[in-house]
Amino acid sequence: MILSSGYNKILGLNRRNQEYVRPYNSPSAKNIADNKILTKKVLAKKSIKTPEVYKVIRNKEQLRFLDWDSLPKSFVIKPNKGTGGNGIVVFYGKRKNETTWIRPSGEYMGKRDIILHIENILEGRFSMGSKTDSAIIEERVKTDPLLKQYSYRGVPDIRVICFNNVPIMAMTRLPTKRSNGTANLHSGAICTGIDISTGITTYSMQMKPKSLLSDTYEEIETTTDLKINKKLSGIQIPYWDEILRIALVCQKASNLGYIGVDIALDRDNGPVVFELNARPGLGIQVANQTGLRWRLEKVRGLEIKSIKHGISVAKNLFGGEVEESIEAISGRKVLNINERILLYYNKQEGKKKPKREACTAFMDTGVLTSRISNTVANRIGFLSTVKFFKSLDVPEKFESLKEAQKYIDENEEKLTEDENILRIARTVEEDGVIIRPVVSVRVKISGEKKEFEMIITDNITYPVVVGRRDLKGYLIDTSKTFK
Amino acid sequence: MEYSSFTLLLLENGISKQVLELLVAITVLATIVSVSRYIFGSKTYGIYAPIILAISYSYSGLRYGLVVTAVVIVTTLISYSIIKKIRMHYITRIAINYCLLSITLVLLFLVVHRYGLGLENMSQIPSLAVISIAALSDFFIKQYVRKSLKITTLILLSTILIATIGWYVITRQYVSDFMLSNLWIVPVLILVNLLIGQFKGLRIKDFLRFKSILSDKEDDSK
Numbered sequence: 001m002i003l004s005s006g007y008n009k010i011l012g013l014n015r016r017n018q019e020y021v022r023p024y025n026s027p028s029a030k031n032i033a034d035n036k037i038l039t040k041k042v043l044a045k046k047s048i049k050t051p052e053v054y055k056v057i058r059n060k061e062q063l064r065f066l067d068w069d070s071l072p073k074s075f076v077i078k079p080n081k082g083t084g085g086n087g088i089v090v091f092y093g094k095r096k097n098e099t100t101w102i103r104p105s106g107e108y109m110g111k112r113d114i115i116l117h118i119e120n121i122l123e124g125r126f127s128m129g130s131k132t133d134s135a136i137i138e139e140r141v142k143t144d145p146l147l148k149q150y151s152y153r154g155v156p157d158i159r160v161i162c163f164n165n166v167p168i169m170a171m172t173r174l175p176t177k178r179s180n181g182t183a184n185l186h187s188g189a190i191c192t193g194i195d196i197s198t199g200i201t202t203y204s205m206q207m208k209p210k211s212l213l214s215d216t217y218e219e220i221e222t223t224t225d226l227k228i229n230k231k232l233s234g235i236q237i238p239y240w241d242e243i244l245r246i247a248l249v250c251q252k253a254s255n256l257g258y259i260g261v262d263i264a265l266d267r268d269n270g271p272v273v274f275e276l277n278a279r280p281g282l283g284i285q286v287a288n289q290t291g292l293r294w295r296l297e298k299v300r301g302l303e304i305k306s307i308k309h310g311i312s313v314a315k316n317l318f319g320g321e322v323e324e325s326i327e328a329i330s331g332r333k334v335l336n337i338n339e340r341i342l343l344y345y346n347k348q349e350g351k352k353k354p355k356r357e358a359c360t361a362f363m364d365t366g367v368l369t370s371r372i373s374n375t376v377a378n379r380i381g382f383l384s385t386v387k388f389f390k391s392l393d394v395p396e397k398f399e400s401l402k403e404a405q406k407y408i409d410e411n412e413e414k415l416t417e418d419e420n421i422l423r424i425a426r427t428v429e430e431d432g433v434i435i436r437p438v439v440s441v442r443v444k445i446s447g448e449k450k451e452f453e454m455i456i457t458d459n460i461t462y463p464v465v466v467g468r469r470d471l472k473g474y475l476i477d478t479s480k481t482f483k
Numbered sequence: 484m485e486y487s488s489f490t491l492l493l494l495e496n497g498i499s500k501q502v503l504e505l506l507v508a509i510t511v512l513a514t515i516v517s518v519s520r521y522i523f524g525s526k527t528y529g530i531y532a533p534i535i536l537a538i539s540y541s542y543s544g545l546r547y548g549l550v551v552t553a554v555v556i557v558t559t560l561i562s563y564s565i566i567k568k569i570r571m572h573y574i575t576r577i578a579i580n581y582c583l584l585s586i587t588l589v590l591l592f593l594v595v596h597r598y599g600l601g602l603e604n605m606s607q608i609p610s611l612a613v614i615s616i617a618a619l620s621d622f623f624i625k626q627y628v629r630k631s632l633k634i635t636t637l638i639l640l641s642t643i644l645i646a647t648i649g650w651y652v653i654t655r656q657y658v659s660d661f662m663l664s665n666l667w668i669v670p671v672l673i674l675v676n677l678l679i680g681q682f683k684g685l686r687i688k689d690f691l692r693f694k695s696i697l698s699d700k701e702d703d704s705k
Contacts, residue, residue, distance in 0.1 A: 010693050012685035014521055019683060086629045116570055125573050125628060186634065215692050282692075289696055 009291030011282060016258075020163065020296065024257025025278045032254045033276040034128060036080050036136060039254070046253045048246055049272045051076070052139040063118055063135075068099050068111060071137065075101075077114070079121040080134040085184045087126025089117060090140060090154070104153045104181045141272055144265035146238055150174050152225045154181030157264045158194070158237065160247035161280050161292065163257065165304040167244045167314045168295045170194040171287040172201065172237065177225035178209065185283050190220065192232050193288035197319025199240025203289045204232040217286045239271050241311065246271050248307045258296075260284075333446045334475045337363050341464065343372075344442035344449075346381025346420065356444070361464035363476050369425060369467045372441060372454040376463040382439055385420040386456060389437045397432035404433045425455045446474070486664045493666075500663075505538065507662045507669065508653040512537050514672045515649050519641075521679050524688025527642040528622035535615050536642065537649030542612040545650055547605060551588070551616045552643060558587040559620040563627065577624060584620055588613065 011020075025033075032038050040050045054075060057063050073094040079087040091101035091109070099111040109117075118135045120126070127133040140155075147156045154175030161168045171191050175181045178188030185191055185207060193202040205217040206224075222229040237243065247261040250273060260280025266272045285292050298317055304310045338360050345355040359376065374386050392415065398404035404426045408415065415424050421437045436455045443452050445466070452470045486494070494500060512534045519525045527533045540548035562583040566576045595605040622642075627635040652658055662668055690697065 007685065007697060010685060010689070010696055012683075012689040013524070014686060015683040018681070084629065112570065116572075120573050123573055187631065217692075217695070219695070282689075285693060285696060291693075291696055 009294045010285060011292035011296065013282065015293065016279075016282065020258040021279050024163070025259075026255065029255040029257075030278040033256060033259070033278040034081055036078060036082075036275060037134065039273075039276050042253050043250060043273055046249050048249055048253070049266075049269055051141055051272060051274070053136060054139065055137040056080075057118055057122070057135040057137070060119065060122060063115060063122070072139075073101075074140040076138050076140050077118065077121070078136045078138065079126040080136055081124075081127040081131070082121075082133075083126075083128050084186075085182055087117075087121055088182075089114075090181075092140070141264045141274075142267040144238060144267055144270075146235070147172070147174070147265055150223050150226075150230055150232065150235070152176045152179075152181055152223075154179075154183060155264050157183050157262045157274055158243060159277075159280065159284060160243065160261050160263065161284060162247050162251045162259050162261065162310075163296050164299045164302060165248055165251060165307070165310040166299040166302070166317075167196055167247055167311065168299065168318070169284050169288055169290075169292055170196055170243075171284045174223070174232075176206070176223075185281070186215065190223070190232065191217075191283055191287035192235075193284075194237060195319060196244075197315040199237040199243070201233055201235040201237065203287060205283075205286050215283065217283070238265060243271050244311045244314070245307055246273060248310050250276055252307075333448075333473070334477050335363055335446055335471075337476055337478050338462075339363060339445065339466075341466075342444035343376065343380050343464070344444070346439075346441075354442075359463045361445075361466050362462040363471060363474075364465045365468050365471060365476070367465060367467040368469055369438065370452045370454045370470050371457045371460065371465040371467070372439075373459045373463050374456050375459055377439070377454075377456045380441070382420055382456065385418045385437060385439060388418040389415075389421070389456070394435060397429075397434055398426075399432060401426055401428070401433055404435050408435060422453060427455060427457070487666065489666055490663055503663060504659055507666070508538065508541075508659075509534060510669050510672045511652055511658075511662065512649040514675055515652065516645060517676055517679050519645050519648075521682055522686060524686030525641040525645065526638045527645055528619070528626065528638060532619060532622050533642050533646045533649060536619065536646035537653060539612040539615040540646060540650040541654050543608040543616070544604075545647065547602060547608050548612070548616060548650070549643070549647075550602060550605075551591075551608070551613055552619060554587060554591050555584060555617050555620050556623060556639065558584050559623050560627075563624055573628075577621065580620060580624065581617075584617055588617065 032042055037053075037056060040053065043050055054071065055066065057066065074090075074092050076091070077087075077089045082088065089109070090104055092104055093102040094100070095102065095108065100108050101114070103109055121133055121135040124131045124133045143151065143155050150156065151174050156172055156174045158170060158172045160170045171193050173183035173185060174190040174192065175183050176188050176190055179185075180187060183189045188207060188209065190204055190206045192204040194200070195202055204220050206220050208216050208218050220232070222231050243263055246263060247259075250261045251257075251259045254276050256276065256278055258278075258280075260277035262274040262277065263271050264274050282292065295318055299313065302313065304313065340358055341361045342356045342358050345357075357376075357380065377383075378386055394415070395407065398407065408424045408426070412424070415421070415435075415437075418437070420439045422440055423438050424435050425438045427434050427436055436457060438453050438455050440451050441454045443450055443464075450470070452466070454464070490503070493503060513530060516527060516530045516533050520527070536548075536552070543551065559580060562580045563576070566579050592605060594600070595602045619639075619642075623635065623639060626638060630638075685693075
């Protein structure tokens, strides 16, 4: 297990701290992320939306003179330098004619309790290093209706990890009953991986409730505590490209080389940045079922010219989790309509390193048998077969399939004399029916070695066309048709 | 036991054997904590708590030390669960907790004196060791305020386990003798910590945490 191929893909805490957090996140940049008020100021300059601040309470004097009547029905109290969601209290409504607010659980919290909570925040009870802190009273984000369907009470968020101005990996955190409506993974929120190229959710994991280890996850397929539990994979996250853009703008604005950006989707305002994280956790790897390390190494040192460039690099390098997820669910592999395949040279069986060449094949469900152009066939060891067939005095075309079949039946022995020819195929083309030799070609497609029966044809647009017979068990992704 | 000339030089120049033993033990304990954190991935209440616990256990004896630890934690948990329902400032809560803890420890000594409970030598425990173990209460609450009970308890157990390993190592006579007569081991421990400080590999805990990704057959990085 230890030295499996996965070892080099995963980013552990030691490497995260030494290779990414320390060298790429300067103390001044970390200071921005660790201070929510400063974060809001920095992001406002770049026109990035954050929840609106109603009040900032810096000391007990300010708390004493707080105008309670000016507070809206719903709001959030947060410590300015809090970590891991500690000290955050959300209010959904207010009791009529009273200074008492209603929490998501339905509990009431009066003015005295709120004062005490704010005093605890000021004393630094929830803050990094337990230093004195400020309390922020800010707008409560109203969750976008789409994600609301998958969350238990609280506000789900989307985390995007960016490095070197490229979005590396993303996940959404969905509050559950176990997590008490918070998006905290340690409390039991669901984390769902997101395919970086499409913004579609892939795998979903939740921390095991009874595990002795604090952070081991189990895969889940649906939500667990809702009236109607819904499938978690295949959800298209709204505003996806905008979310990636915002994450990269946040990275530039904060100057954090390695950053986790937490974004919520507001019903009215769209993507809103919750906070920036200078030491984002590693659970995102479990949600995406792949490691961060190889992705980070791929983009390290790349010259990223613009935000658009960064997004396009990410989409090209790291897209495709949706395909893997479909494979996991349906048991079928996904092929691009233009798929790179490997062709093994003829008669290389038993050789340690068989000769092979790569080419782009077209997946064509309109034809039954796969085809190979004679130029490629010649190159991979069927030259003698092509020559042999040309040397035969075969009519160039037939009027009908029946006529062609009659010719094949009468001359079968002669036509298949070459050892590579398995049979003779009839193909219907523009100006009539043509007969052609069929050979067996070893290919490697989507990581699997297979034997395809291929008709050797005249030169065609693609060197290889894979037909229906060989596409059984595959799904075809047509989104890259014109690339 | 014959000591090296350097050790003898130190002992003859104002450093007592007990102090030297303790100082050397601290270097070993600190290294045990750093190995357990960066190689195994086990969290503790910082580095101070396991070191002070291990040293306290070495003075109290493991059995008595663990009993006092258990009483401290159970009392803290019960008292904090009750006090947190009363509206008051954080530090006053902690202060009340310490008051209740002192009362419980006095009661423990009285009960042991009266009924024995197999802990007849309890009164022989140095008071400083008891107080040091009681300080664990503060670490426990600080963690419990921010994290869930489960996580706080797991970190507590990990702290006690590492302190117990540390106690075992520093109370072996041959280890102590070896360390005292081979003080060059201290710079070696600095070197070990330097190496651990550079270690970028996965911690043992990371292997368990990312098991599902590690067992992947396909390497999509290629």
